[in-house]
Amino acid sequence: NAGVTQTPKFQVLKTGQSMTLQCAQDMNHNSMYWYRQDPGMGLRLIYYSASEGTTDKGEVPNGYNVSRLNKREFSLRLESAAPSQTSVYFCAGRGGTGKLFFGSGTQLSVL
Amino acid sequence: KNQVEQSPQSLIILEGKNCTLQCNYTVSPFSNLRWYKQDTGRGPVSLTIMTFSENTKSNGRYTATLDADTKQSSLHITASQLSDSASYICVVSATGTYKYIFGTGTRLKVLA
Numbered sequence: 001n002a003g004v005t006q007t008p009k010f011q012v013l014k015t016g017q018s019m020t021l022q023c024a025q026d027m028n029h030n031s032m033y034w035y036r037q038d039p040g041m042g043l044r045l046i047y048y049s050a051s052e053g054t055t056d057k058g059e060v061p062n063g064y065n066v067s068r069l070n071k072r073e074f075s076l077r078l079e080s081a082a083p084s085q086t087s088v089y090f091c092a093g094r095g096g097t098g099k100l101f102f103g104s105g106t107q108l109s110v111l
Numbered sequence: 112k113n114q115v116e117q118s119p120q121s122l123i124i125l126e127g128k129n130c131t132l133q134c135n136y137t138v139s140p141f142s143n144l145r146w147y148k149q150d151t152g153r154g155p156v157s158l159t160i161m162t163f164s165e166n167t168k169s170n171g172r173y174t175a176t177l178d179a180d181t182k183q184s185s186l187h188i189t190a191s192q193l194s195d196s197a198s199y200i201c202v203v204s205a206t207g208t209y210k211y212i213f214g215t216g217t218r219l220k221v222l223a
Contacts, residue, residue: 099160
């Protein structure tokens with residue numbers, strides 16, 4: 001049982017490059033989330049998807065786009081990476097009791 | 112403004128000792144509070160959930176308490192082990208919303 005799987009685990013980009021962070025879950029979650037985690041700060045919500053085909057902006061959506069391709073997959077895209085987007089990114093699915101199930105994270109550095 | 116504050120920021124204890132982590136919140140209307148454990152390089156994992164009517168809940172050596180009147184929660188770790196070294200994050204949910212409010216976490220290090 002894989003749970004929530006994120007790829008890649010590590011990535012280094014140059015300023016201006018684009019990339020997509022992938023997230024897939026096999027837990028049948030309707031709701032999925034993308035968070036970023038920075039030192040000294042709590043996890044901050046980038047985007048949220050309540051169900052397949054719907055997405056909503058979170059607290060810090062600027063510079064990001066998302067796609068809920070189907071129930072299993074929720075991807076996060078950086079169109080033109082900036083150094084301020086250096087962070088650890090977590091995808092999560094929400095279980096029936098409201099418990100979040102997190103992936104293992106993507107550590108992104110933008111030079 | 113909905114906020115979750117945790118203390119201390121970091122803590123070092125010797126293996127076998129007990130410790131207590133604190134969480135204060137100003138989230139309304141309150142739905143529930145969860146404690147998550149985050150090992151280095153991993154995503155957070157839920158330890159326990161506290162709802163409005165619950166005062167105490169245990170999960171092995173972890174015991175969470177909730178005082179809804181003072182809006183405080185604590186996580187007590189008994190007989191600490193090296194594997195308890197991690198960050199512990201307090202997360203509060205408001206009723207009727209999909210959003211979660213995260214604390215900044217307490218980084219615990221257990222020394223042999």
